[in-house]
Amino acid sequence: MPQHRLLTEFGMGSSLRRQDYTEAAVRALKDALWHNSINLAELFGFEKEQMIIKVEIGVQQPDQVDVEVLKAVFPYGQPTVHVVKGGLDIPRPVGNPTVMANAALSVSFDMEPTQ
Numbered sequence: 001m002p003q004h005r006l007l008t009e010f011g012m013g014s015s016l017r018r019q020d021y022t023e024a025a026v027r028a029l030k031d032a033l034w035h036n037s038i039n040l041a042e043l044f045g046f047e048k049e050q051m052i053i054k055v056e057i058g059v060q061q062p063d064q065v066d067v068e069v070l071k072a073v074f075p076y077g078q079p080t081v082h083v084v085k086g087g088l089d090i091p092r093p094v095g096n097p098t099v100m101a102n103a104a105l106s107v108s109f110d111m112e113p114t115q
Helices: 021-033 067-071
Strands: 003-015 052-059 078-085 088-090 098-110
Touching: 003 021, 021 052, 021 067, 021 098, 067 078
Parallel strands: 052 078
Antiparallel strands: 003 098, 052 098, 088 098
16 A cells, blocks of 8 residues: 655754763654644544554764654654754753754555545
8 A cells, every 4th residue: 555644843942961862862753743733544534543644853973863752752653763963962061961862754655545
């Protein structure tokens, strides 16, 4: 069956002092997810577990992100997480930089095309 993207959401998260790229990414994901209450699966008659969730996270140090922690944010569905160079590291006068992460996620289902 062909996959059809039905929803795209965006979010931003930060780690103010700890330079924790994973935590900034988790906050970006939650920002994207918690801004809506869309019952997408029910709307199309699917189980929530059938949601195909593609996530792209942008941070300055992608290798510092624990992808398994990000996948655990989702209570259901089939998340795939890809971390790329992006976001921002904002220098501070003293201590670690503030880390900003960006998240983009899309939700798809395997669906029969409507004609």
